[in-house]
Amino acid sequence: MLHGGTQRSHDAVDGRSASWRRMSAVQRAITPDLHEHGVATWLLRYRLRGWNGDGTSAQDDARWALDQVREAHGEVPVVLLGHSMGARTAAYVADDRSVQGVVGMAPWWQPDDPVTALAGRHLLAAHGRTDKITSAKMTRAFVRRAEPLAASVSFTDMGRVGHYMMRRIATWNAFAADAVLDVARRA
Numbered sequence: 001m002l003h004g005g006t007q008r009s010h011d012a013v014d015g016r017s018a019s020w021r022r023m024s025a026v027q028r029a030i031t032p033d034l035h036e037h038g039v040a041t042w043l044l045r046y047r048l049r050g051w052n053g054d055g056t057s058a059q060d061d062a063r064w065a066l067d068q069v070r071e072a073h074g075e076v077p078v079v080l081l082g083h084s085m086g087a088r089t090a091a092y093v094a095d096d097r098s099v100q101g102v103v104g105m106a107p108w109w110q111p112d113d114p115v116t117a118l119a120g121r122h123l124l125a126a127h128g129r130t131d132k133i134t135s136a137k138m139t140r141a142f143v144r145r146a147e148p149l150a151a152s153v154s155f156t157d158m159g160r161v162g163h164y165m166m167r168r169i170a171t172w173n174a175f176a177a178d179a180v181l182d183v184a185r186r187a
Contacts (some may be wrong), residue, residue: 004087009050077187128161
């Protein structure tokens with residue numbers, strides 16, 4: 001699981017980070033259901049809050065975490081679940097040999113973000129129509145760009161909800177759990 005961040009910041013992510021705490025709440029909500037299906041959850045805490053132009057720090061942290069999963073569990077299939085900058089990071093590191101797919105919630109995907117790392121991977125995204133921080137329209141465009149390369153793609157319209165997943169929490173959590181299980185079953 002990959003939490004959100006901000007466009008620019010070299011501040012460290014600590015336990016008070018709203019983005020990290022939000023993803024921690026999602027993790028607590030969906031883990032029991034995932035465990036029933038034999039799926040473990042890990043939540044990464046980035047070193048830095050910001051994407052900072054190229055996302056290098058977040059991507060390095062995510063690749064480190066994937067190595068840690070392999071060290072602890074061997075060659076197991078991995079589904080990356082990310083919110084906002086976490087979904088953006090996931091799309092960049094999806095080319096890791098363990099990654100089966102990416103699940104993005106209110107993703108921060110830009111028109112110039114590459115989709116090549118998603119080749120042969122599953123991509124599921126959900127976005128609210130009233131998100132003022134990231135764009136549901138850009139998410140749809142990113143999913144369309146990835147479709148020719150990806151194993152499968154889907155977009156879920158979450159209705160009139162914003163970016164922070166504070167409305168319709170149960171619906172966001174259900175999407176997250178169902179999407180992760182969907183990809184895990186295909187592994």
